[in-house]
Amino acid sequence: MRLLAGVIETDGNEQLLIIEDGVAQLFFVESEEQRKEFAYYSLLKDRQLHLRNESVSGPGVFRFRYGPVTAGVREAGCFNLYTFGEKILYAGIDLSWKHRRVENAMINKTPQQAVNLAESICSNFALSHSIAFTRAIENALDMKVDMGVQNWRNILLEAERIYNHLHVIAKLASAAAQKVLSSHLSSLFEEALRLNEILTGSRYLMGINDVGGLHHIPSLEDMQHAITTYALISKRFERLFVHSVNNANYMDRLHASGTLTADQAIAMGLSGPSLRACGVKDDLNATISHLIQLPVITQNEGDALARMEVRAEELVNSCEYIIDHLKISDAWNFNSDEKIEPFNQSGEGCGIANSPSGAIAYYVAVNDGLITHAQAFTPSYVGMCAAAFSLDDHIFTDFPFIFDSFGVHFSDAAR
Amino acid sequence: MINFFWASLFFFLVGALFYKKSKASYLLAFVGSVCALLVGIYALNHSNQLFRMSLTTHISITLGLDHLSALFMIIASIAWIALALFSVDYSVFYSKSNLSLGFNLALSGMMLILSARDGFSLLIGWEIMTIFAFIMMVTSGKHYDKAYRFLAFGELSTACLLIGFAILYQSTASITFDALTRGGSVILIFLSLGFIIKMDIVPFHGWMRGIYGEMPDNAAAILSGPVTLMGVYGLERIIPIMPINDSWNLVIIILGALSAFWGGLQAVAANKVRLLPAYSTIENNGMILTAIGFYALAQSITNPDLRYLAMFAQAASVIIALSHTFSKTLLFMSLGHAKEAYDVHTIDEARGVWSGVGKIPALGIVVSALSFSAFPPLIGYVGEWMILETLFQSYKFPNISTEFIAALSGVLTALAIGLIGFAMIKLIGYTALGYDHGRKSRIISNRFMNGSEAGMLLLVILCGVALPAVITLLGFPQLLTSLLDVPAPFVLASNQPIFGVISPTLITLVLITLLIIPVILFMSKQKNVRKVSSWNGGLPLKEEEYFTAQAYSQILEHILRNVYRTKEVRTKNRNGIEVEDIMLKPMNWLTRFVQKIGEGEALVLMNGIISVYVTYILLLFIIVFVIGMMVM
């Protein structure tokens, strides 16, 4: 399938960043047809900070503002929920509270300096951001990256997926008042974060990836430790998961909440688990060449439960993926000291990464070793829209299940 | 005393003549009402005849006062006094209409009803009251279609009374009240039906939904308070002297309980400033009717155990009638004050009365609404405790069907009290204590308004606090007793030996010593107080972000969607939920049916061909003649 990841405007020209068969490419817009192919074209082009900014009126209807300071959704963001009491008639999301203008800050920085900024867009997707960004730079400056670096990036991406999925599922369990389940899941989450620290020196996998290579690779003992810990996490998670799906209370809260059909999901430009939960096979796994292929997990219901199940299965698969790779020395053995030098000093390019919540895409233009234009297209931006859309016609009690199941973050969406 | 009675009628009539000068007219009504109050107080212990004029050998117009009519005259005249004073300021909004004419004459009609000793004078008073209440209602010159429904129900009530007295005349050759002792069950049913219709008992409340929001506030208060009180008076008048009919009593009880429940239910869903108290009227009158039914039922059984219950139930009905008249008058005055000051109609629009309009109307809304939601020690609390206590004692009745119906009506009444509490919190929370969003009301002269509201407010509180005095005044000193350390007249007991007791006086003392004084002391000592706006996610709330009154009751409308027939409306410009009063269905259906018949008749008969019309007239004449012959 063709996924429009972003719309870029440079010097009056408009380019579409399209992902097809796992390859991201830039196309100049030549006809209106190209735009019409994607229903979410204008959403990506406008990059609004006020999503679904309409209002609903009627007797007794009022705007329930949830945010910008809340204890439930801790991030600085605001929901505008129109309601006449219990039912959410129309949901809008205001991202402006967390708009930090990170992309603007990248301009006139060297690519190496800007990696930090890419990571700080959303730290729990730090690695996805930095990989998408470095791939874009490597693309622009025509750098060939070592296979070993690519493999390590893949392994670490899965590590990022594991802790993010654990976090989402723990949040869902906590929202459904499944205290035992959520406590166990958050303990696994903490274990995963500690493992990240052991492997990379940062709990959020920050500062490991760099343009053209990695800063360092873990020691053998650390890898050995990771193998045993991920096996343990996977085993404990599977037991918890099997136990939890037998709990009718819990399933009831997730089932049929925030249902999206496949057509709706495609028309909104979703990617990642939210899209796959609607029964659509995307090709984000093909964005990289794998030694051992990862299966594409799908579910057909398209509701919060399906999204949770997709994440759960992916989590277990990711653990196996890491374990398998760390066991084969070919997969990780390379000399990290050899830095690849850029072939050019100027150019433009795009890069994508398969983040835990969908495709992250970057467009960068470099001139004389300094960035002149950078744009990040994040999964949370379209995900927020989809979350707001699926909140419509649900009652307030369903709010955390719907919103949390999309795994979206304000910092990611607002940039 | 007799002079005061005529003076009162005289002032009302002069007031009616001066209707062009509405302030003077209302002041005359005030003087007339004060006279009526004096008459009532005097007549409490001195019953006598006022006037007698024979029309034919059997029919005469007789006026007189006894304890019962004096009681109701006191209750009604206090409401009249307050309303007349209130209207002096209020009249500026309707200065060019004949509102004061209707007001004065409706009052005089009620005077006639209360002093009537026979069916003829009662019917005259009844008609005067109905017609002039209608005049008040259409004073704005609009909404005739809706007001005619009121007239239709009013005339239905008159027709029932007329039929009742006609049968009485046929069987006893007299229409004096004394003759009622010899009347049969049919008379009882027709007469009480006539009074019940006037009390707006479900399903005879159909007229109120459309028109209550449209008429002037003093008209609404008159219709809701004193006019329904006349229905109560009628029942209290006929029930003790008419022969007993147990099944009809049970019908009355269940009708009252159903009405109370239905009124409470619809009050919860009401969003108009006026409609909510209107449904609360139905609820209160339903409880009064249930109490009266119990009174009649308990009285019919010669069991010494039930003697006390009969008296208690009667006292309950009078206390609720009193509490309803006072509190409802206060509520309508305060709401009317706020509503006119803001010039709005819905509860949502009338937010922030305390800061936007004034403290007295806000306090009036709070106190009267608390009285309706049975907040001790207010008088409404006493009334609702008494009705529940009456229903608790239903086990004393000998047969199972009575017990069952009593238990059922107990359930319905308890639900009604709960629902009305919910509705009143909605009313208080949004109007009196809500946030005004910086709106200021238009400036109106409010000296008389504030005065009458403050007086009524004190009365509602005092009636509860000084309950022993009120009970004694009403003529039920036997209900007062002593318990433990509380001395003799301060305990109201629902049975002897004691079954349940309350003492609002004691509650007041406890409230003052344990709550009010400590709070005042606490407040006065606080020095380090920082006042901040309410916490709403770090930003001040805008007006459109406030929780609306409809949203407050939406969850109940959703849960009871089968009862409310809740419908969700989703169009581009109008979203929301709509509820329906299904008890109005028969009336709406009838209206449509009559309309169709009328249109059809007009098409067939009044089609311009004179011969058809003449034939029709002739035919009607023959039919009437034949029926007349048969009756004779």
Next chain:
Amino acid sequence: MLKWWPLFGIRRHLTEKRAYKSPINIQSHYGSIFQRSLFVYILDVGSSNALNFEISALESPQYNIHRFGIFLTDSPRHADVLLILGRPTEVMLAPMNETLNQLPEPYYVITIDDSCDALMMSPYPEMKHHVAQLKGVPSPSEILGLLLAISKSKRIVL
């Protein structure tokens, strides 16, 4: 089949027994009034989300903050400590000041600044009782150490 969670839950002991050290020294104004309970309100004004995740991790059973009497509260009006995450964006300054305004005395304010220097975020405004300013992304045990230092809890388990 419905399985029973409590048995599942108590089979495993997840709480760690260790000392938590504060990364900085705290000068407390109020003595030891928060010794038994410390309610923390979290306010995100523009962090990169790592800090939000660290707070989630802090709530995990490994740290078990409730045994020290530390609780995260849902309203600033119940808070003893306001924990501000990140450097404020321009629009978040007003909600932040309103939150500070809602805090009941006595209270402490802690800020954790995780933003890149290159981002040029606005500096923190002058705040009362601003007892600690951390830089970077501190680990949950460091945050917990800081909170314990503020509460002067004697219930530190070794």
